[in-house]
Amino acid sequence: MEYAKFAMGGNIIAMQTMTVARARQSASAGQSARLQGWIRTRRDSKGGFSFLELNDGTSLDNVQIIADAQLPNYESEIKHLTAGCSVTVEGDVKESPAKGQETEVQASSIVVHGWADPETYPLQKKRHSFEFLRTLAHLRPRTNTFGAVARVRNAVCRSIHQFFQEEGFLYIHPPIITASDCEGAGEMFKVTTLDLARVPKTGSAVDFTQDFFDRPSYLTVSGQLEAEIFACALGKVYTFGPTFRAENSNTSRHLAEFWMVEPEMAFFELNDNMDLAERFLKRIFSDVLSACSDDMQFFDKRIEKGVVATLEGVANSQFERLPYTEAVDILKGSGASFEYPVEWGHDLQAEHERYLTEQHFKKPVILFDYPRSIKPFYMRVNDDGRTVRAMDILVPKVGEIVGGSQREERLDVLSERMAEQQLDPDAYWWYLDLRRYGTVPHSGFGLGLERVVQFATGMANIRDVIPFPRVPGNADF
Numbered sequence: 001m002e003y004a005k006f007a008m009g010g011n012i013i014a015m016q017t018m019t020v021a022r023a024r025q026s027a028s029a030g031q032s033a034r035l036q037g038w039i040r041t042r043r044d045s046k047g048g049f050s051f052l053e054l055n056d057g058t059s060l061d062n063v064q065i066i067a068d069a070q071l072p073n074y075e076s077e078i079k080h081l082t083a084g085c086s087v088t089v090e091g092d093v094k095e096s097p098a099k100g101q102e103t104e105v106q107a108s109s110i111v112v113h114g115w116a117d118p119e120t121y122p123l124q125k126k127r128h129s130f131e132f133l134r135t136l137a138h139l140r141p142r143t144n145t146f147g148a149v150a151r152v153r154n155a156v157c158r159s160i161h162q163f164f165q166e167e168g169f170l171y172i173h174p175p176i177i178t179a180s181d182c183e184g185a186g187e188m189f190k191v192t193t194l195d196l197a198r199v200p201k202t203g204s205a206v207d208f209t210q211d212f213f214d215r216p217s218y219l220t221v222s223g224q225l226e227a228e229i230f231a232c233a234l235g236k237v238y239t240f241g242p243t244f245r246a247e248n249s250n251t252s253r254h255l256a257e258f259w260m261v262e263p264e265m266a267f268f269e270l271n272d273n274m275d276l277a278e279r280f281l282k283r284i285f286s287d288v289l290s291a292c293s294d295d296m297q298f299f300d301k302r303i304e305k306g307v308v309a310t311l312e313g314v315a316n317s318q319f320e321r322l323p324y325t326e327a328v329d330i331l332k333g334s335g336a337s338f339e340y341p342v343e344w345g346h347d348l349q350a351e352h353e354r355y356l357t358e359q360h361f362k363k364p365v366i367l368f369d370y371p372r373s374i375k376p377f378y379m380r381v382n383d384d385g386r387t388v389r390a391m392d393i394l395v396p397k398v399g400e401i402v403g404g405s406q407r408e409e410r411l412d413v414l415s416e417r418m419a420e421q422q423l424d425p426d427a428y429w430w431y432l433d434l435r436r437y438g439t440v441p442h443s444g445f446g447l448g449l450e451r452v453v454q455f456a457t458g459m460a461n462i463r464d465v466i467p468f469p470r471v472p473g474n475a476d477f
Ligand code: ATP
Pocket: 185, 186, 245, 247, 253, 254, 255, 256, 258, 260, 400, 401, 402, 403, 404, 446, 447, 448, 449, 450, 451
């Protein structure tokens, strides 16, 4: 808490800085307050005073400041305030006679910190396209939408940590730079200090012994393999951090840098994994609804009609659980025309996933037991020999939000799977050691933070739910 001390009648009175969120509550009426933030609008009344709308990021809504012409800097400064100017306001919170607000602030002083020339300040207009705002990553947090996204993203992160901490999980930190590639998770960014104009070679191959790490290294695509190490020692753990995939896909659901939560649990089988993931998602969405109710009303009204009801529905529904094989039958019998044909043994495309969750079941769907040929080596092989204990959770609009599996804990089966996928066992010696010494059944999954925020807010493009989106051709700011 910060206090402004000023003298009044010989007494030192401590004036507390009050957030706009607090100043808007009727319980604050009658209090003196100092508020600090940015002007959204100014309106001058004929009666010789001005209304200022002030926002400080603590709530979607502004608080209204009433600035009388008696203020010493009224003519020289206050009457020139425009959108984007920064101020400190001191005054009294009062009940407001106006509609749509419980309180307003009668200013006793307004100090201007920074001007924002209306001739050049880009956020003059009330509404800008999200595409245009992507070119203004430094200013878009000042808009209603991006402020609300930031608050929802924060609420999701808090909920993630609270959920796992309450469940007794340990938060662990896998490396960002790695030499292992979590087979198949995605295209990797290389990390190197070699001079790209003069790459050292032995024959035609790059001589990585001259590189920083002595070998090819990459930005991580997943912390799963490292999380398994800790789960196989400490029980229940989770990672939560940035993840990188150099997939050249310009979609509305893919980023080159995104945040992923990856819980990993010893002694969990696939059903336990699904139960945990379902409880986890429901918890996140109900926390967002209660922590960000004003922001969620805004998304419901302005971004996606019905998104609040959708989240409430998810929080209270039972997810559909369905083997991949049955999903293929449903899709084949659906009569829907897909761009890509549905065939057992092929990966489902986004259009198939969306059909299942949006049209057929109209709620989140957990697909499990996928063909072994399309899934990574670490997923546990079922007794049928054809499928593995994989699970994906699909939600309307976004499609896949969670991908996970029960891991193969049997050394012989795991080695066989690695051979099948032409992986060098020497490169995974430590991963195999986990099966050699005290192996246990275990499971985990990955949840993409941005996909959660996308689903929760209804924002159409994933680039608008991360502060600085990294996508092909853009790493500017
Ligand atoms: P997709 O099929 O959608 O490309 P994936 O199967 O490659 O995803 P996983 O490797 O299973 O994804 O990763 C786990 C989770 O991480 C996904 O369910 C998704 O929520 C998220 N995710 C994966 N790739 C991306 C990406 N490029 N951008 C944002 N989130 C992602």
